[in-house]
Amino acid sequence: MIRLILRRLAQSVPTLLAVVTVSFFLMRLAPGGPFDLERPLAPAAMENLRRVYGLDRPLAVQFGSYLASLAHGDLGPSFSFRDRSVLELIAQGLPVSATLGALSLLLATGLGVGLGITAALRRGGAMDRLLGIGAALTLSLPSFVVAPLLQIAFGLSLRWLPLSGWDGGAPSHLVLPVITLALPQVGALARLTRAALGEVLRTQPVRTMRSLGLPPIRVTLHALRGALLPVVAYLGPLAAALLTGSVVVETIFGLPGIGRYFVEGALNRDYTLVMGTVLLVAGLVIVFNLAADLACAWLDPRLRPAA
Amino acid sequence: MRLRRRDWLAGVAALAVVQPAAAAEPIYRRGNDADPETLDPHRSSTVAEAHILRDLCDGLLTYDNYGALIPGAARAWTASEDGLTLHFELLPEGRWSNGEPVTAEDFVYSLRRILDPATGAKYAEILFPIRNAAAVNRGEKAVDALGVAAEGPLALAITLEQPTPYILELLTHQTALPVHRASVERHGESFTRPGNLVTNGPYRLTDNVPGGAIRLEANPHHPDAASIAIRHVDFLPTPDMAAAVRRYAAGELESLADLPADQIADLRRRFGNQIVLGPALGLAALAVNTRKAPFSDRRVRQALSLVIDREYLADGLNGGTMSPAYSLCPPGLDNYRIPPETAGRSELPIDHEEEARRLLAEAGFGPDRPLTVEYRFNVSDNNRTTAVAIGEMWRDLGIVTRYVYTDAKTHFAYLRDGGDFDVARMSWIADYADPQNFLFLLQSGNDGFNAGRWSDAAYDALLARAAAERDLTRRADLLYDAEAIALHDLPWIPLMHYRSKALIAPRLHGYHPNLRNAAPTRFLRLDA
Numbered sequence A: 001m002i003r004l005i006l007r008r009l010a011q012s013v014p015t016l017l018a019v020v021t022v023s024f025f026l027m028r029l030a031p032g033g034p035f036d037l038e039r040p041l042a043p044a045a046m047e048n049l050r051r052v053y054g055l056d057r058p059l060a061v062q063f064g065s066y067l068a069s070l071a072h073g074d075l076g077p078s079f080s081f082r083d084r085s086v087l088e089l090i091a092q093g094l095p096v097s098a099t100l101g102a103l104s105l106l107l108a109t110g111l112g113v114g115l116g117i118t119a120a121l122r123r124g125g126a127m128d129r130l131l132g133i134g135a136a137l138t139l140s141l142p143s144f145v146v147a148p149l150l151q152i153a154f155g156l157s158l159r160w161l162p163l164s165g166w167d168g169g170a171p172s173h174l175v176l177p178v179i180t181l182a183l184p185q186v187g188a189l190a191r192l193t194r195a196a197l198g199e200v201l202r203t204q205p206v207r208t209m210r211s212l213g214l215p216p217i218r219v220t221l222h223a224l225r226g227a228l229l230p231v232v233a234y235l236g237p238l239a240a241a242l243l244t245g246s247v248v249v250e251t252i253f254g255l256p257g258i259g260r261y262f263v264e265g266a267l268n269r270d271y272t273l274v275m276g277t278v279l280l281v282a283g284l285v286i287v288f289n290l291a292a293d294l295a296c297a298w299l300d301p302r303l304r305p306a307a
Numbered sequence B: 001m002r003l004r005r006r007d008w009l010a011g012v013a014a015l016a017v018v019q020p021a022a023a024a025e026p027i028y029r030r031g032n033d034a035d036p037e038t039l040d041p042h043r044s045s046t047v048a049e050a051h052i053l054r055d056l057c058d059g060l061l062t063y064d065n066y067g068a069l070i071p072g073a074a075r076a077w078t079a080s081e082d083g084l085t086l087h088f089e090l091l092p093e094g095r096w097s098n099g100e101p102v103t104a105e106d107f108v109y110s111l112r113r114i115l116d117p118a119t120g121a122k123y124a125e126i127l128f129p130i131r132n133a134a135a136v137n138r139g140e141k142a143v144d145a146l147g148v149a150a151e152g153p154l155a156l157a158i159t160l161e162q163p164t165p166y167i168l169e170l171l172t173h174q175t176a177l178p179v180h181r182a183s184v185e186r187h188g189e190s191f192t193r194p195g196n197l198v199t200n201g202p203y204r205l206t207d208n209v210p211g212g213a214i215r216l217e218a219n220p221h222h223p224d225a226a227s228i229a230i231r232h233v234d235f236l237p238t239p240d241m242a243a244a245v246r247r248y249a250a251g252e253l254e255s256l257a258d259l260p261a262d263q264i265a266d267l268r269r270r271f272g273n274q275i276v277l278g279p280a281l282g283l284a285a286l287a288v289n290t291r292k293a294p295f296s297d298r299r300v301r302q303a304l305s306l307v308i309d310r311e312y313l314a315d316g317l318n319g320g321t322m323s324p325a326y327s328l329c330p331p332g333l334d335n336y337r338i339p340p341e342t343a344g345r346s347e348l349p350i351d352h353e354e355e356a357r358r359l360l361a362e363a364g365f366g367p368d369r370p371l372t373v374e375y376r377f378n379v380s381d382n383n384r385t386t387a388v389a390i391g392e393m394w395r396d397l398g399i400v401t402r403y404v405y406t407d408a409k410t411h412f413a414y415l416r417d418g419g420d421f422d423v424a425r426m427s428w429i430a431d432y433a434d435p436q437n438f439l440f441l442l443q444s445g446n447d448g449f450n451a452g453r454w455s456d457a458a459y460d461a462l463l464a465r466a467a468a469e470r471d472l473t474r475r476a477d478l479l480y481d482a483e484a485i486a487l488h489d490l491p492w493i494p495l496m497h498y499r500s501k502a503l504i505a506p507r508l509h510g511y512h513p514n515l516r517n518a519a520p521t522r523f524l525r526l527d528a
Helices: A002-028 A042-052 A059-071 A086-121 A126-140 A143-157 A171-201 A203-213 A216-243 A245-253 A258-265 A271-299 B002-010 B047-057 B104-115 B132-139 B181-192 B241-249 B263-274 B297-307 B310-319 B351-360 B381-395 B410-418 B436-442 B456-467 B470-488
Strands: B029-031 B061-063 B069-071 B074-079 B087-092 B149-152 B154-159 B203-208 B214-218 B232-236 B275-288 B322-324 B372-378 B400-406 B423-429 B492-504
Touching: A002 A059, A002 A271, A042 A216, A042 B132, A086 A126, A086 A171, A086 A216, A086 A258, A086 A271, A126 A171, A143 A171, A143 B241, A171 A216, A171 A245, A203 A216, A216 A271, A216 B087, A245 A258, A258 A271, B029 B241, B047 B203, B047 B214, B047 B232, B061 B181, B069 B074, B069 B154, B104 B132, B104 B149, B104 B154, B181 B410, B241 B263, B241 B351, B263 B275, B263 B381, B263 B423, B263 B492, B275 B297, B297 B351, B297 B492, B310 B322, B310 B381, B372 B381, B372 B410, B381 B423, B400 B410, B410 B423, B436 B456, B436 B470, B456 B470
Parallel strands: B029 B232, B372 B400, B372 B423
Antiparallel strands: B061 B069, B074 B087, B087 B154, B149 B154, B203 B214, B214 B232, B275 B423, B275 B492, B322 B492
């Protein structure tokens, strides 16, 4: 098992390197640069800035020096937050995004898997039908619709919760963004669980267990082990996506996370910030996919590596 | 972040205190459209930064809440006979937020620093009227060649390249604000961090979280500290204007610096006189590519301009949050007359249709040979509706409009680099209320703005003569004549002048909309 983990981690190095290389050159291909504004800069100012940030050097040299700093754990200075380094921006925003992401992941998994099991056990029942409608609804409502609706309902009309801000992570500030983030995933996970469990419950071994008169709870638990495989596989990339924040949720709720850096960074041609966030996401995807694979191997002995 | 928060609390009270003691006093939560890129005045370039820096730093002169120039770090100044040297006498009570006195040397250091090429200042150009500033910034001269000198601890002299009527206003600009030398040298790049940043303005920085709050508190060392009513202010970025309005409605913000123009009718109904519109130093226009046929033909440009219903764009599309523009310069500038106008204000656009048709026919276009126009713009909801509306207006002349839209960076870099186009959206927010700051846009060689590379010898000559003219009335006449040429030839078709639009809570007092968009917190008051 440890050999497997080490091998996977070693394999991730070339993957990350490829990600870095591709995104570095793709970013540079986009027209305009970090210092092109609606108000164009004077040529002298542009020259000075490009020199200060080393953008006047050949692209290959820039790439080389980026890789060199990367090897030292330095993600470079941000072009659009000029007082800060990319590492600092991520260090400051990641705890916010990760807190929101982790809470919504827990909420979505608990609620989604629970509802999915209920629906699978009572296929065609009222609960199942209700869930079908609910899942379709939450999946098709984008967060830029859900977030304002929640703000209007719970912030403006009922005045139960604050509309915006982080306030050091005070619970009342977490509720609405966590619900917004979790909602579509509740639907997705419920449907996934329902489909997977329904399928396993119809398989020959489970039907045999039933006919042998084993208690239903034992049968369900046994079936669940197999049914959770696709759910766990789905949770890996989902965790990486949720933990790195959402531009919509952070902008609407005024939260100082890192989700907006993806979009803002790209629009601002903040090369280093985009590279930093891309690397972070790539790293998390690798780690969580590995974790999901390990969990799957634990659930299903067939997926374990040959000794 | 947690660490910083704890630091902030530490000075205030024991650990048992849950709410910071500061919260006992009201905090003015000020919506400020975007996160600042930097709090280093010399690297700063945005309007959002200007609002924060105006609270943090005092220039030699500064603005009051009516947008009028008032003494800042300097208490008096005189100009030499030839208008080339300004002598400033600094306020003896001027103090940095750490209690040290503000000296003339601080301003010498700061002005040299922004023009030093190594600083990488975006807007160093604003200060080019100072002698040798351009040469210093281009690296052709050493920084000590700059025309600034300390003539005593509190006496500063600034020498100019040529008499500049708007120099005092330039000195209020964020680029001319002083920085504290010792902390810049000690902390380097990180001198703007809370705890490191030392400023001489009415407020000092206590916290700064990107995407969160920039928190300031009154600077006890400021000469006017006693008269400052608002002791705490949070600048909060509001990139999503609709969400910002909801935050305002819920009482989480006391003011908003911008509003969604497309919702203005609904906002008026909900907030009534809390919506405050005012003048602004901005122009939205269409650049026409005068380099290529048929747009090199003035008649084509005039026809395109004549049938644009600017009243509809300003009032219909933008709910009165813009003004129809028939000139480049907005009304109300200093050192100017009422601007000249391009044809069309007095009658309805429909009455110009015949004239426009005739101009197009003369240029060789008509029903058999319709004119095709490619309209480039940087995409936003507002730019899109404007583009579609103008295309509709042109359709009445049989003109076929096609659209090309990109993100802002691509759009402006493309035009600056001389990319091909027919007409393209342009906009300009001026830095000072002088006609020169609008008319320089179309000077030959100003490739960043003069997207169509329009070049008119008479226009350039008038601007050059105006720059050398010391009599302000004669200078105004020269600039007026120049603008009249541009409005006749129409390398840019003016569409609308910007207006400032704000939401101001009833408990916030002292906000007066003004051309400079200046609302320093020190002049505002907040009811408890």
